[in-house]
Amino acid sequence: MADIFKIEIITPDRILYEGEAEFVEFTTVSGEIGVYANHIPLTTVLAPGAVTIYNGEKETVAAVHAGFAEILGDKVTFLAEIAEWPDEIDLNRAKAAKDRAENRIASHAADIDIRRAEFALRKALTRINVADMR
Amino acid sequence: MASMRDIKRRRNSVTSTQQITKAMKLVSTVKLQKARTRAEKTNPYTDQMYKTVSSMMKKSGNITHPYLTAGESKRKAVIVITSNRGLAGGYNSNIVKLITNEGFKIEDLDVYALGSKGHDMLARRGYHIVEDRSDIMDNPTYADASSLCRTVLDSFAKGEVGEIYLAYTHFKNTVTHVPTLTKLLPVDTSGMEETENNAVMMNYEPNTQEALDMIIPKYVTSLFYGALVESVASENGARMQAMDSATSNADEIISDLTLKFNRARQGAITQELTEIIAGANAIS
Numbered sequence: 001m002a003d004i005f006k007i008e009i010i011t012p013d014r015i016l017y018e019g020e021a022e023f024v025e026f027t028t029v030s031g032e033i034g035v036y037a038n039h040i041p042l043t044t045v046l047a048p049g050a051v052t053i054y055n056g057e058k059e060t061v062a063a064v065h066a067g068f069a070e071i072l073g074d075k076v077t078f079l080a081e082i083a084e085w086p087d088e089i090d091l092n093r094a095k096a097a098k099d100r101a102e103n104r105i106a107s108h109a110a111d112i113d114i115r116r117a118e119f120a121l122r123k124a125l126t127r128i129n130v131a132d133m134r
Numbered sequence: 135m136a137s138m139r140d141i142k143r144r145r146n147s148v149t150s151t152q153q154i155t156k157a158m159k160l161v162s163t164v165k166l167q168k169a170r171t172r173a174e175k176t177n178p179y180t181d182q183m184y185k186t187v188s189s190m191m192k193k194s195g196n197i198t199h200p201y202l203t204a205g206e207s208k209r210k211a212v213i214v215i216t217s218n219r220g221l222a223g224g225y226n227s228n229i230v231k232l233i234t235n236e237g238f239k240i241e242d243l244d245v246y247a248l249g250s251k252g253h254d255m256l257a258r259r260g261y262h263i264v265e266d267r268s269d270i271m272d273n274p275t276y277a278d279a280s281s282l283c284r285t286v287l288d289s290f291a292k293g294e295v296g297e298i299y300l301a302y303t304h305f306k307n308t309v310t311h312v313p314t315l316t317k318l319l320p321v322d323t324s325g326m327e328e329t330e331n332n333a334v335m336m337n338y339e340p341n342t343q344e345a346l347d348m349i350i351p352k353y354v355t356s357l358f359y360g361a362l363v364e365s366v367a368s369e370n371g372a373r374m375q376a377m378d379s380a381t382s383n384a385d386e387i388i389s390d391l392t393l394k395f396n397r398a399r400q401g402a403i404t405q406e407l408t409e410i411i412a413g414a415n416a417i418s
Contacts, residue, residue, distance in 0.1 A: 010178050010182055011179060011276075012179045012180075012356065012359050013172075013175055013176065013276065014175050015178055029339075030340050040337060041335060041336045042337045042338070043186065043336055043337070043338050043339070043345060044338070044345075045340070045344070045345060045349070066352075067352065068186075068345070070182075077182060077186075079179065079183055079352070081352065
């Protein structure tokens with residue numbers, strides 16, 4: 001059995017998750033990363049994606065968009081601007097957001113901020129993915 | 135001496151005013167509870183954010199980053215958080231006073247107003263209002279905070295303003311609210327103390343520079359959002375106090391008027407009696 005470390009997901013409005021884990025998987029701006037206990041200290045910027053927490057047999061999934069993670073040997077802290085559980089996600093709204101973002105990117109209009117549209121698209125895709133996992 | 139009818143009318147009007155202030159007090163008590171719980175919930179986020187950023191600053195002490203040095207421009211931006219409604223005692227005017235007494239040059243100041251009271255008062259004094267986002271104050275969300283922060287940070291990045299300040303009311307407890315002016319940018323690192331995290335050698339991904347680029351705006355937004363929810367709590371606290379003292383003042387006025395009314399009534403009866411007796415004497 002792997003070592004256990006503490007894990008916290010904090011958003012501006014609440015503490016989404018506080019508990020222990022053996023392994024956690026999430027997406028950063030430079031790619032996906034998996035963390036066991038005694039990881040080297042690392043602060044990394046998050047990309048919209050699922051955070052999967054493994055503790056024994058239990059698997060917990062949350063959608064986390066924008067923020068950063070602070071990894072210490074015995075503790076991982078997520079500071080997320082938006083984070084939610086799969087059952088809180090409004091799937092229809094996420095699908096609508098995805099279509100909207102895709103249209104915006106496809107339209108190539110000059111007044112559109114492509115980076116923001118892509119970010120919105122990634123957020124919507126994450127929500128859809130995570131909602132499917134419930 | 136005022137007539138009985140005048141006193142009675144006055145007393146009735148004070149009584150109905152008291153009913154209103156009493157109701158407003160009850161409403162703001164409930165709102166205060168809500169706002170306070172909300173403010174407490176954001177604390178873990180802002181605390182952790184502060185810890186992370188201060189440990190970053192300590193370790194990257196020699197780094198030069200646009201967000202850490204004041205811009206060339208001598209213009210300053212200030213985000214002013216007040217309320218949309220009045221009747222909250224000195225809540226709004228304290229914030230305005232804070233800004234007027236700070237010694238900012240009126241012509242060098244860009245005001246981002248949240249709350250129509252502060253907006254109106256500053257506009258009347260001739261301050262330059264860049265943006266009025268009073269609509270946020272009704273129900274501040276993190277998304278609102280971050281959209282306003284993006285605008286302000288953009289103008290900092292473009293060099294339009296050299297420093298960014300935030301004026302808000304710090305919620306110390308239910309009865310104490312402190313108008314506070316803090317500097318958002320450049321990030322003030324002098325006050326940041328050592329935290330236990332400083333001992334470990336932290337690594338940053340993608341790299342320190344880029345991590346700072348992304349984390350500093352989030353830090354500023356978290357400070358701003360924290361100030362926003364605290365201000366809402368303070369507003370309701372201030373209104374509750376103001377309405378409480380208004381209600382007890384009304385009580386005082388009512389008892390004073392009741393006394394006067396009874397005296398006038400007694401006086402009237404005495405006078406009537408004297409007249410009747412005098413009349414009866416004249417006949418007999």
